[in-house]
Amino acid sequence: MATVTFYGAIEGVTGSAYLLATDEAKILLDCGLFQGRREEEEGNLEAFPFDVTELDAVVLSHAHLDHSGRLPKLVADGYNAAIYMTSPSVELLEILLNDAVSLQLRDVEWENKRLQRAGKKLIEPMYTLDNVKETLTLCSGEDYGHRVTVAKGIDVCFRDAGHILGSAIVEVFVTEQGVEKKLVFSGDLGNSCSALLRDPEVVEHADVLLLESTYGDRNHRPMDETLAEFEDIVEQASKNGGNILIPSFAVGRTQEIIFRLGELYQKGKLRQQAVYLDSPMAIAVTEIYHRYQDVYNTEDQAAMKKGAASSLHSFLPVLRYSSSTAESIALNNIEAGAIIIAGSGMCNGGRIRHHFKHNLWRRNAHVIFVGFQAMGTPGRALVDGAKFFNQAGEKISVKAAIHTIGGFSAHASQSQLLDWINGFSQANKPRLFLVHGEEDTKVIFKSYLKQQGWDASIPAKGETITF
Structure with a gap:
């Protein structure tokens, strides 16, 4: 009898980890970081x-750190077998883990200086650069739709989840005593209205389904309204003469914004002189997106072809990369007419903070938030109307126009989640377990699904089920 034990992304949306075990093998689905409040992160x-x-x-399932970020710790603790994922995920994982370990080592160094002054015991990093390097040697990139044996009696097959490049719905085939049963883990399902990527692939059969529920309590704003607002803000900024600053996450959101700006450019509606991508990490990710255009959806491929574009860069010809520190600093001399996309997405680090220093106090400048801003982050403070922004001990007066556009989510909404699970056989529905969602959200989603004819369970952390 196979079992699944729920270890992460159970009491929230981070730390994804599920252990599947049979009499002959054990595999781990995801190994993500816990992120958010200090007590949650201490779990790492x-x-x-x-x-x-x-x-x-x-x-x-995919490369985002809340699904992958503890892999080097797993290796540091003795794991030495294969790690299976899609081929694009292997490339993204290298970028994300190297960035994560660099930030972690920097934070540990700063914290140890403080502890040393206080005469307290120093702390160790969760993992090292060597652990990251070893982790990457274990990675095996697979194609969508290819069934591969990962352990005795266990095969997996990746289906396109449409969340970020390389994201996958994971089909797990378990054979015991000649009988095959199937578990499906949704991973993070994509928003079918998002740019570039395809809609989540339909899966028709499963005995057990682990379904993400990030937005199980709501639907997103219609994309046509989102894009109309985005266009209006860009046009307004061009009339005002100021710069536009877009704090953006390096994986997924940045590439969508580049595409949307490209759409405006192709229609003759982008009057800004240049768009600067000022993030070495986002630049590297964008180049990976360029190499995997075969997984783009047909509509956006057609739009790029119509614009005689061979890449996101050529679809938006005014796009400029600012890779070096010197190139980034040079942007401070631009007083008007530029769009600057930089990390971090919630403004708690990265180059966007330096651009704030040179633009937030300008009345003709605009800041466009295109991603969720968590409580306690500098980005959330600006969204909530902060009058000053603290940058390296300096208080910067906020005079720029602050805009929040909420329709660019990379996660499926409530109705999209329902549409996807309705693709399963209605005559033999899988046992449904809700994961990767806040507690209140899962309760609302469970009630909604009940009205739609689905009986869902909400597992507890550490709970084990059999199938």
Whole structure:
């Protein structure tokens, strides 16, 4: 009898980790970081609640750190088998893990200086650069639709989830005593209105379904309204003469914004002189998106072809990369007519903060937030109407226009989640478990699904089910 134990993304939306075990093998689905409040992040340092050395394989749904960020810790603790994912995820994972370990080591160094002055015990990083390097050597990139054996009696097949490049719905085939049963893990399902990527692939059969529920309590704003507002803000900024600053996440959101700006350019509606992508990480990710255009949806491929574009860069010819520190600093001399896209997405680090220093106090400047701003972040403070922004001890007066556009989510909405699960056989519905969602959201979603003829369960952390 196979079992699944729920270890992460159960009491929230981070730390994704699910252990599937049979009499002959054990595999881990995802190994993500806990992110958010300090008490949640402290869970990253705890020992794994299972014997790492007994794992036969790890299967990764996609590269985002809340699904992948503890892989180097798993390796540091003794894991030495294959890690399966799609080929684009392998490339994105290298960028994300190297960035994560650099930030972690920097934070540990700063914290140890403080502890040393206080005469307290120093702390160790969760993992090292060597652990990241070893993790990457274990990664195996697979194609969508290709069934591969990952452990004795266990095969997996990746289906396109449409969330970020390389994101996957994971089909897990478990054979015991000649009988095959199937578990499907949705991973993070994409918003079918998003640019570039395809809609989540329909899966018709499963015995057990683990379904993400990030937006199980709501629907997104219609995309046509979102794009109309985006166009209006860009046009307004061009009339005002100021710069536009867009804090953006390096993976997924940045590439969508580049495409949307490209649409405006192709229609003759982008009057800004240049668009600067000022993020080495986002630049590297954009180049990976260029290499995997075969997974773009047909509509956006056609739009790029119509614009005689071979890449996002040529679809938006005024796009400029600012890779070096010197190139980034040079942007401070631009007083008007530019769009600057930079990280971090919630403004708690990165180059966007330096651009704020040179633009927030300008009345003709605009800041466009295109992603969720968590409570306690500098980005959330600006969205909530902060009058001053603190940058390296300096208080900067906020005179720029602050805009929030909420329709660019990369996650499926409530109705989109329902549409996807309705693709499963209605005559033999899978046992449905809601994961990757806040507690209130899952309760609302469970009630909504009940009205639609689905009986969903909300597992507790550490709970084990059999199938």
